[in-house]
Structures are given as C-alpha cells and as structure tokens.
Amino acid sequence: MSEAFRAPPGTHDVLFPDSARWEAVIATFASLAHRAGYGLVVNPIFEDERVFVRGIGAGSDVASKEMYRFEDRGARRLALRPEGTASVVRAFVQHRPPAPWKAWYVTPAFRYERPQAGRYRQHHQIGVEAIGSGDPDLDTEVIALAWQFYVDVGLGGVNLRIGSMGDATCRPAFERALRSWLDANMSKLCNEHGVKAMANPLRVLDCKSEECRSATESAPSISEALCPGCAEHFKRVREGLDALEVPYVCDPRLVRGFDYYTRTTFELSSPYLDAAQNGVGGGGRYDGLVEALGGPPSPAVGFGIGIERLLLACEAEGSPARAARLVDVFVVDVVGGESARRWTHELRLAGIGADRAFDGRSLKAQMRLADRSGAEIAVIVGPEEKAAGKAAIRRLRGGGGDATIQELVDTATLVERVSVLLGDISVR
RNA sequence: GUGGCCGUAGCUCAGUUGGUUAGAGCGCCAGGUUGUGGCCCUGGAGGUCGGGGGUUCAAGUCCCCUCGGUCACCCCA
Known part of the structure; x- marks a missing residue:
C-alpha cells in the first residue's frame, strides 16, 4: 500500500x-x-x-x-x-x-x-x-x-x-475621541491592547479581557456619538x-x-x-x-x-437529530441480480428510494444489508418467486416482534403495492 | 506565529518495574439456520505499536529527533 x-x-x-x-x-x-x-x-x-x-x-x-x-x-x-x-x-x-x-x-x-x-x-x-x-x-x-x-x-x-x-x-469623529481616550488610559488596558489600540481603536471595545472590559466602561460610547x-x-x-x-x-x-x-x-x-x-x-x-x-x-x-x-x-x-435514512426499499435478489437491477430502477422511476446489494452476496448477507440500510421494506426474489413471476414483500420494522409481515405479490403489481405499503407506513 | 496534551486494528481504548507468537469491545466478513435481517453463539480478516535514530541480551514500554493529531492564545463563522 x-x-x-x-x-x-x-x-x-x-x-x-x-x-x-x-x-x-x-x-x-x-x-x-x-x-x-x-x-x-x-x-x-x-x-x-x-x-x-x-x-x-x-x-x-x-x-x-x-x-x-x-x-x-x-x-x-x-x-x-x-x-x-x-x-x-x-x-x-x-x-x-x-x-x-x-x-x-x-x-x-x-x-x-x-x-x-x-x-x-x-x-x-x-x-x-x-x-x-x-x-x-x-x-x-x-x-x-x-x-x-x-x-x-x-x-x-x-x-x-x-x-x-x-x-x-x-464615525471619524468618534474614532478620534476614542483614540485620545485610549491614549490617556493606555495603562489600564490588557497587555495586547496596550500596543494594538492605536492600529484599530474600535477593537479594544470588543476585547474579552477583564482589564479592557472594566477600563472601557468609561470610554466614549458610539451610541452617544x-x-x-x-x-x-x-x-x-x-x-x-x-x-x-x-x-x-x-x-x-x-x-x-x-x-x-x-x-x-x-x-x-x-x-x-x-x-x-x-x-x-x-x-x-x-x-x-x-x-x-x-x-x-x-x-x-x-x-x-x-x-x-x-x-x-x-x-x-441538544437539538435532536432525526434518523438519517436514504432509501425506503431494499431489493434482495439471490438469483443472479437481474431482478435487483430491474426493480430498483422501476421503484426509483416511481419516486421511491431503493437500493440493493452487489457482488452476489448470500441471502443472509443481503438481508443484513437491507436491515442496515434503514429501509422499511425488503423486496425478496428467490428461485421460487422468480419461477412464479412473483416477489416477496417483507416489512422490516415497526411490525412488532417476530410476527413479521410478509406477502407474495405478482411482479406486475409490485411497484404499486410497495407504494401503497409505504403510504400506509408514513401515515402511521 | 506561540504554548499544553496525545499518537497501539476501520473506531474507542487496554498493555503491569522494559521480558516469548501485541489484546479487548464495537464495526466488518462468514457460519450456526442448505429461502429470511434485528437478538444470541462460533470463527475469520485486519496492526511495519506514526516515522527515524539511540540505550539494552531484550523496547509498544526508556532517551533524542521528526511527522501527525488535538486543545488553547491571537482572531474569527
């Protein structure tokens, strides 16, 4: 390296x-x-x-x-x-x-x-x-x-x-007045401003040190000038x-x-x-x-x-940060990736955030990625679904406990069904 | 520009008076579950201990130099 x-x-x-x-x-x-x-x-x-x-x-x-x-x-x-x-x-x-x-x-x-x-x-x-x-x-x-x-x-x-x-x-008149006041009160200022005061007199008023603070209490005030x-x-x-x-x-x-x-x-x-x-x-x-x-x-x-x-x-x-999430749907495809390619594209065209795994990962690995992505829904395509022209839609969160909601839909209605489900979730 | 503190795995850190093959947690990858995430269990990958020099039989550990990070002063958002 x-x-x-x-x-x-x-x-x-x-x-x-x-x-x-x-x-x-x-x-x-x-x-x-x-x-x-x-x-x-x-x-x-x-x-x-x-x-x-x-x-x-x-x-x-x-x-x-x-x-x-x-x-x-x-x-x-x-x-x-x-x-x-x-x-x-x-x-x-x-x-x-x-x-x-x-x-x-x-x-x-x-x-x-x-x-x-x-x-x-x-x-x-x-x-x-x-x-x-x-x-x-x-x-x-x-x-x-x-x-x-x-x-x-x-x-x-x-x-x-x-x-x-x-x-x-x-302002010029005020600066002149301030300058002459500073001249007369130089010794009361903090170390740095003893020197700097003449270059930019206004800055002395903004000094945070105790010496300058109290010293300039009696200095000319711009509000009166x-x-x-x-x-x-x-x-x-x-x-x-x-x-x-x-x-x-x-x-x-x-x-x-x-x-x-x-x-x-x-x-x-x-x-x-x-x-x-x-x-x-x-x-x-x-x-x-x-x-x-x-x-x-x-x-x-x-x-x-x-x-x-x-x-x-x-x-x-302590203003609260909302949980950051990029996509609503994660497409899991264990039969080659063709479905993942197609459905992420179709979902995105429909205005739905969708992501997928790459590199031919295992079902378990893809499901883990789906969970981590923050998506509400996983669309799962395995050999059985593929053969039947269907896809499984699984709710990833909110469903409560182990009774996870999963349904099988015809791919012709997939995008529509996902859209409806997401609508329900956001209403809740 | 000046000063303090700190550099060990991707992250947060252990590492005993110098003493074998440098550890943990989290994260990552894989398996347990040959079609299902989270929780749990098991395993794995990943480190020239910032770099260089010195002392020593032996240095992550001690000394010097150097690089980097961080905090503060100044000033500003």
Whole structure:
C-alpha cells in the first residue's frame, strides 16, 4: 500500500450520515430565503485579491495574514474567498441586477489560521445579501430572517446583539475621541491592547479581557456619538425588530471584524458554546462597499452564518437529530441480480428510494444489508418467486416482534403495492 | 506565529518495574439456520505499536529527533 493521504490541516470530510444534518440545514435556509424573495447566487471561490482586501480592510487580520493567496499562470493575484460578502458585491457591480437585489448563498470560506475546535481553514457559510436599499426595514428583514433560521433549525437559545457603528458622518469623529481616550488610559488596558489600540481603536471595545472590559466602561460610547441620521436609522431598526417580536439586546460595544460595516451590525452567539468560539453568525450594513468595488453608491445589508459552528451549537444545545435514512426499499435478489437491477430502477422511476446489494452476496448477507440500510421494506426474489413471476414483500420494522409481515405479490403489481405499503407506513 | 496534551486494528481504548507468537469491545466478513435481517453463539480478516535514530541480551514500554493529531492564545463563522 502506498502512502495514505489525509485532508490538509483545518479541513475535514463530512460523510453520511453526518452530512444529513448539512442537507437539512441548507434546505431549511434555502426555503426561508426563497420565501423572502432571495435568489441563489453562485460565485467563484477565488477572486482578484483586491476584492477582499478593499472590502474587509488591509489592516484586518483576515486580509493581512489569513488569506490563501496565489498567482495563477497568467500572473493574476488571486485569493480564495475568506468570507462571502465581497464576492456577492463584486457580482452586483459586474452585472448590475435591478436593485434592491436580494441574494442568498452557501459557500466554503478559507482562512489560514491555526485550527481548533469550531475553527477551520476551510469552513462553510450560508448567508444573504440585500443590495441597493438603505431602508431600515431591510435591516429588520435581514435580521429577522437570520433569527428565524436559528429557530427553524432548533436553536431557540441563541443571543442576538445589535449595534450601530455610525457612518462616514459620525464615525471619524468618534474614532478620534476614542483614540485620545485610549491614549490617556493606555495603562489600564490588557497587555495586547496596550500596543494594538492605536492600529484599530474600535477593537479594544470588543476585547474579552477583564482589564479592557472594566477600563472601557468609561470610554466614549458610539451610541452617544451617532449623527442624527444614524441614530434615526438605528431607532427604526429596533422598532422593526420589536414589532416582529425578535428578541435582541443593544450592545454599544459590538464591533465586527471587517472594515466595510456601517450603521447596523449584529451578531448571534450560542450560550452553549465556549466563549472564544461562540459566534454562530453575524452581519450588518455595508453602505460603502459597492462603491469601493467600483459600483455606484449603493447601500446594502447582509449576514453570514458558519455551518460548522451552527452544528456545534445544535449539538451543544441538544437539538435532536432525526434518523438519517436514504432509501425506503431494499431489493434482495439471490438469483443472479437481474431482478435487483430491474426493480430498483422501476421503484426509483416511481419516486421511491431503493437500493440493493452487489457482488452476489448470500441471502443472509443481503438481508443484513437491507436491515442496515434503514429501509422499511425488503423486496425478496428467490428461485421460487422468480419461477412464479412473483416477489416477496417483507416489512422490516415497526411490525412488532417476530410476527413479521410478509406477502407474495405478482411482479406486475409490485411497484404499486410497495407504494401503497409505504403510504400506509408514513401515515402511521 | 506561540504554548499544553496525545499518537497501539476501520473506531474507542487496554498493555503491569522494559521480558516469548501485541489484546479487548464495537464495526466488518462468514457460519450456526442448505429461502429470511434485528437478538444470541462460533470463527475469520485486519496492526511495519506514526516515522527515524539511540540505550539494552531484550523496547509498544526508556532517551533524542521528526511527522501527525488535538486543545488553547491571537482572531474569527
């Protein structure tokens, strides 16, 4: 045997039946987004690296040291997408669909970091972007959509925090005020932020250390520095959420990692996960990003949710996983396989999930596989059935005890009979 | 990038102060039941003990190096 390869660090394979939860999560999200008028958008997984750098900010950790960058044979500087929004915005700029353009996506995202629980070099995000409207009701719609999604997948326990980061009118002044306050209070901050504070002053507010927490109690608050326009916008968003009875708390310290955010930001976290990695989704408004990527000035808002984190939270919160089953019928054929080939095909054409054994296995072995497949029904064809043009239909579960129900049917009515039986079972 | 912990069968793990052919449970395959799954019983396949070097009469066990995994810091989904 030659060397057995493994998936690269920070990446992972998801096999059935674990992947069944993925299918369910994506289907739930697709349905919700679709009902709200969001259409699927599929983007390239890599872009001109500047698409990401301009959006998330050259100074951010993600852009400065966590991107997977490479040069292709045409000497283009490319990068694997570290998040979803920038690519969707680039697509808007390129194609100019009628605004507001509402799109949803599911995509891998790549960041070169040291992997640990709940953090991967390739993780997956689902999300929506709504581009071309600054209406606060759109913020409300997007946040309510995110909230409803968690409810639908069985996570009633997530916490929603919202805040406003201001805009070009009021944020620069706030940053100046904060910066000078930090200058004066440098000694009270935790070790790391003593140094880092000047590079990105807003991040200090988001620090989890006790020193920074208590020190910044008296720091200037963005909520008091908002210009009238931003304050009004934020108020309207809160009113909208109140009206829809979406539970949230205002957090003036909420600071998101990417530079493109303006006005509304929000984050969802699970109290069942460790604090360091408890963020299960987040988003906000990014009114300047479209223009930064070469489009017309277009306000926009969106959010992204990490699928792996979401599933961790589901597990931690104990939301029940439904038993994963692929097929309803298993065809057992001990006379050569011709019947297995035919009946699996016919059943599938009739819309019934069907599987079979290969490699000419014994009856016992095939029955074992039938049981393990999770199928409700085994269709059995042996020499006697074959000669008589019939097939045995055996109930594999639910029947109760040893009194297993089995019947012999003419092959002409096989598919119909199986269909009726499955109908009865699902009704029960 | 920095640090802690851990590498024995597909999985979860035993393996006594170094001492014969390295074990268990689960899973897988087959048989018990020459036409019937689950439960039970029996048997089987599957391991260069992560890799390399060293100490020793003898290394899964001790030492060094290396690779890999995992958790945490940082940051984020």
